[in-house]
Amino acid sequence: MLHITLFGGTGARVDGHASTTTGRLGTKPRQLFEILALQAGQVLSKELLADRLWQGSPPRSYVAGLESYVSVLRHQTGLGTGRTSVLATADNGYSLDTTRCTVDLLELRALVDGAARSSFAEVVQASERALVLGSGGLLPHEPYATWAVDAREEVGGLLTTLLTRGAQSALALGHPERAVPLAEAAIRHDPRHEEAWQHLIRAQWFCGHTNQALRTYGRLRSLLVDELGQEPADETAELYLAVLTHSTRSGPDSDHNPELRLLLTLLRQALEGVPGVRTPALDDDLSSAAVRLLAAR
Numbered sequence: 001m002l003h004i005t006l007f008g009g010t011g012a013r014v015d016g017h018a019s020t021t022t023g024r025l026g027t028k029p030r031q032l033f034e035i036l037a038l039q040a041g042q043v044l045s046k047e048l049l050a051d052r053l054w055q056g057s058p059p060r061s062y063v064a065g066l067e068s069y070v071s072v073l074r075h076q077t078g079l080g081t082g083r084t085s086v087l088a089t090a091d092n093g094y095s096l097d098t099t100r101c102t103v104d105l106l107e108l109r110a111l112v113d114g115a116a117r118s119s120f121a122e123v124v125q126a127s128e129r130a131l132v133l134g135s136g137g138l139l140p141h142e143p144y145a146t147w148a149v150d151a152r153e154e155v156g157g158l159l160t161t162l163l164t165r166g167a168q169s170a171l172a173l174g175h176p177e178r179a180v181p182l183a184e185a186a187i188r189h190d191p192r193h194e195e196a197w198q199h200l201i202r203a204q205w206f207c208g209h210t211n212q213a214l215r216t217y218g219r220l221r222s223l224l225v226d227e228l229g230q231e232p233a234d235e236t237a238e239l240y241l242a243v244l245t246h247s248t249r250s251g252p253d254s255d256h257n258p259e260l261r262l263l264l265t266l267l268r269q270a271l272e273g274v275p276g277v278r279t280p281a282l283d284d285d286l287s288s289a290a291v292r293l294l295a296a297r
């Protein structure tokens with residue numbers, strides 16, 4: 001089985017052993033390999049491959065060039081040759097056979113898809129795995145190629161969504177310490193994603209780091225005001241006031257009852273899933289909001 005990595009640099013391993021390093025392929029063969037790996041399992045036409053490989057201006061002899069690069073790839077990266085190659089020829093194009101190779105990007109996409117049907121614990125596990133997968137960045141040595149930039153934007157959105165859900169799920173399970181790195185990573189991928197900031201503030205607060213939570217709100221507010229000219233959402237401001245009130249009453253080192261914290265986070269999670277219901281930022285208001293909702297039903 002061939003294992004292809006695109007995060008942290010392009011690589012190929014056959015059954016755990018490194019194949020010929022992709023860095024020795026030359027720029028164009030390596031880029032062709034990356035383009036195919038980004039959409040492994042799909043047939044990409046020679047015209048499409050040439051358009052991406054030569055940034056919209058392929059030479060007239062691009063077919064011969066592509067065939068030459070494919071030959072180099074097959075011989076030097078463990079893809080096999082001829083009809084038995086993992087890099088298959090089909091319908092005037094090429095594709096990587098995913099029954100005989102894996103790609104870390106495909107694993108990430110599977111984690112995101114699976115999280116939509118998973119429990120809180122499974123979402124947290126999937127998010128932590130995605131955090132490890134994406135830590136090196138997608139195709140970091142291709143900073144300017146349009147196809148690489150587009151792929152990074154797509155992956156950034158996937159990671160932001162999954163990591164934010166992971167932070168929320170960790171809070172619901174009463175594990176704010178696991179929510180912190182997930183929320184922080186989501187923010188790195190999308191600094192304007194306010195929901196991730198909310199989860200980070202709440203996680204820091206529940207970990208007992210109230211001063212840190214207050215500083216995090218300050219960072220968010222500065223970012224939004226400086227870049228967008230707008231204040232944080234009302235929900236975020238209410239959360240800040242809740243942390244500030246708690247800090248004033250109890251001090252920054254106040255401990256929390258773990259069972260009560262778990263109950264409150266589960267209750268908050270349940271209310272957040274009800275359409276049309278705005279979840280109070282203050283924990284003292286959570287129970288009364290839940291009672292009103294149950295009475296209305």
